[in-house]
Amino acid sequence: MSTIEQEIKKRRTFGIIAHPDAGKTTLTEKLLLFGGAISTAGAVKSNKIDTATKSDWMEIEKQRGISVATSVMGFEYQGMKINLLDTPGHQDFAEDTYRTLTAVDSVVMVIDCVKGVEQQTEKLMEVCRMRNTPVICFINKLDREGRDPYDLLDEIEDKLAINVRPLTWPIGMGKTFKGVYNLFSKNLLLFKPSKQQLSAEGVEVKDLSDSILEEYTGDTLANQLREDVELIEGVYPEFDKTEYLNGQVAPVFFGSAVNSFGVKEMLDTFINIAPEPKGRETEEQAVEPTDKDFSGFVFKIHANMDPKHRNRIAFVRICSGKFERGNSYLNVRHEKKFRFSNATAFMAQDKETIDEAFPGDIVGLYDTGNLKIGDTLSQNNIGLFKGIPSFSPEIFREVINKDAMKTKQLDKGLNQLMDEGVAQLFTFEMGARKVVGVVGNLQFEVIQHRLKNEYGASCTFSPMNLYKACWISSKDKKKLDEFVKSKYRHIAKDKDGKLVFMAETKAWLQMVQDNFPDIEFHFTSEY
Ligand code: G4P
DSSP states (O other): OOHHHHHHHHEEEEEEEEOTTSSHHHHHHHHHHHTTSOOSTTOSOOOOOOGGGTTOHHHHHHHHHHHHHTSEEEEEETTEEEEEEOOOSSGGGHHHHHHHHTTOSEEEEEEETTTBSOHHHHHHHHHHHHTTOOEEEEEEOTTSOOOOHHHHHHHHHHHHOOEEEESEEEESOGGGOOEEEETTTTEEEEOOOOSSOOSOEEEEOSOTTSTHHHHHHOHHHHHHHHHHHHHHHHHSOOOOHHHHHTTSEEEEEEOBGGGTBSHHHHHHHHHHHSOOOOOEEBSSOEEOTTOSSOEEEEEEEEEOSSTTSOOEEEEEEEEESOEETTOEEEETTTTEEEEOOOEEEEETTEEEEOSEEOTTOEEEEEESSOOOTTOEEESSOOOOBSOOOOBOOSEEEEEEESOGGGHHHHHHHHHHHHHHTSSEEEEETTTTOEEEEESSTHHHHHHHHHHHHHHOOOEEEEEOOOOEEEEEEOSOHHHHHHHHHHTGGGEEEOTTOOEEEEESOHHHHHHHHHHOTTSEEESBSOO
């Protein structure tokens, strides 16, 4: 096996997704502790923005700082190189999360056993489904009085449209929580609440009818567990790794992240079953990780952390070949080569300069404004990587310039913030009105604040009555031209110059779709 093949086999690149408060930060920290990447609890900072302090700008800047520090956390575990990609906790920055999900090979989904499947989890799962991303489910907070485990599993299947297969099973819950039974290795893990201790005590119970079970759990729970295990083995088909890798079935673990309980079982299974970096497609060809030539794409940009310098870090997911610092690589969009002499790898919370990196790895490249989200970097022109779409935003406002003397700064600032993916900009064909589309209102505040602070430009936002931005296309170019002409007032262009139909209401969009059957309307920029 070549060095590069060995390196690929070792890599597992994944993200943790969760509705805020389900325990993502806590679980992340425990995984890093198991991986020996950090030594004390409390080292991982939550990247949540507290809604109570959300208009506090310091809070947002602090969040950006934390977010750059914890965007990628690399660690080693049992000979594997694991890259954990963090996703923003606040739902107003969901688009950032969607993009991060394009750079991972699998995800771990955390669900609070008290609250069950929450709204944000549903949305994130939709994004995972678009790429058939393999999902492992961790049901958290079993030390609390939560919902019935069967109900939780049904709800996951129902709301997240994925089959589940429990691999551990809880014994009691909340005050009566005794531990979990590992259905795979058939041993019992006993629960002792401890925020400090890392591994739980395990006892082997090869035969569930053995009365030793009663000693550990008491009569009632022992009988309940026997019944549960029989039922589970009867109802759920055996766990099938291929189905998991195809994104059809999610293995489920129960535990309590804050007590480090059930986490190791999940991590051990994760490194056994989670996929290594896979091939990806560009507009022109299929790219395999083992291909000799380097390629990768930008999925995140962090800019202007220091207002005095216009420095940015572009996060690049490596897809094939070996990245070597100091080499020149082609930016496919510009058709121009750039040399990257300053590259960073992310290990736990430290950044360190690296000389080489392999498929599955994330490197941070210092950039002066040549890169934007979705860009492909490669040795040769292989076309742009697919699968990094923009989604139709949900809230739209028109940008009103408040200082005519600073028009240039406003334009520049807006363009750069859009390159970073802070929000989406649509420019109407008529009157060149600029409309910013976001997922959550907090993004407007961030834009306004950063335009002022970093570019010296002032603007306000005027509400617009828009329902969706639909990217439009047609097999018949003439029909598309006619449509654009007839709906001129509602046509805009996105950041890449693609045509977008700005629909005011759902009903109206439906009517337009019915009246123009030759036009295709898309809710993402990739179709
Ligand atoms: P998030 O990143 O998904 O938003 O969640 P985070 O890990 O910050 O956890 C949210 C809250 O849930 C935290 O409490 C955390 O301690 C708690 N938590 C995490 N895992 C468990 C668990 O297994 N059992 C119980 N009972 N609680 C858990 P907090 O009060 O917001 O913060 P803290 O002061 O406890 O850190």
